Amino acid sequence: MLIKNKAIVISKVRYRDNDLIVTCFTKQKGLVSYLVRGALKSSKKSSKAVYFQLLSQLQIEENSKVNQKLQYIQEVKSDYIYKSIHTNVFKSSIAMFLAEILATVLKEEEQNLQLYEYLEVTFKWLDYQEEFSNFHLLFLLNLTQYLGFYPETTTIDAPYFNLSNGLFETQSSNTYSVSGENLILLKRLLGINFDELNTIKINSKQRQSFLNLVLLYFELHLGSFKKPKSLQVFNQVFN
Known part of the structure; x- marks a missing residue:
């Protein structure tokens, strides 16, 4: 047919x-x-x-x-x-990195209009922007909404975030409890839209640390997830 x-x-x-x-x-x-x-x-x-x-x-x-x-x-x-995703070395590195992650996490052989529209719109946004160094962080964090483990934000004011259960907590309960700079950045990214990304100023070390946190979050909630092979090259490009 x-x-x-x-x-x-x-x-x-x-x-x-x-x-x-x-x-x-x-x-x-x-x-x-x-x-x-x-x-x-x-x-x-x-x-x-x-x-x-x-x-x-x-x-x-x-x-x-x-x-x-x-x-x-x-x-x-x-x-x-695309006007720039496949010609700009930084954007093409993002494309390679995110495509590898998507190849690992997308399993649905059925229609998912919301997820399709999310991918469609966000990649067009990336193509258009000149400031995009934090794009992959918000993209992956938002992707967890469609994969079923977006952080629960009802207790977002709590001083810890537990990667293993996706909850903000008042006490550090295990080795996966996050605090410090990564917690602050997580709270800033939750709920913002892509047009607000340019308000977040972090250096490459902070960006890499938070990315490792997000990838660990994926590993804990998706049994088949493995860190992308392109991660090392990706970090080198953005450093």
Whole structure:
């Protein structure tokens, strides 16, 4: 059955000589993997591979078959053409890093319109902005809303945050209780929108420390989560 769908590229791997297996988060069906035949053929006047850069936003027409592991894309075109994400070295590093995380945490093979719209809007925001050094911190923190473990904020004035249960607490209860600079930054980030990010001024050491905290939070709440392989390169770029 031919259906039209919108998709955001999460990962891609070469298959045989000229094909790609591309995993996308789609608007209608959640996570879907596609076999794109001939995507890497250099003899073609316009290679399909250019469409499948990480986090690209596409309009596709797919030949959808129930219970088939790999679907087939019949037609593809850009839904939104990034102006800077794939050309700015800092933004492309963010794209690679976040795509690796999304490839690990997105498991839903069903429609999730709110999550799709979150990814769609926030990546457009990143593409447009000139100040974006804290983007990945707020992006990952907000992502936990859609994954089911966003911090409970009813007791946000408490002096500790427990990573293991996602609660603000009056006492340090275990090794996962957070205080100090990371706690202050967490409270500042909770509830703000992306347009307010430029009000948060932190140095690279603080940024890296808070990122490690967020990644630990993911590990504690998602059993299959592992720190991204691109983390070291990512930190080097932003240092």
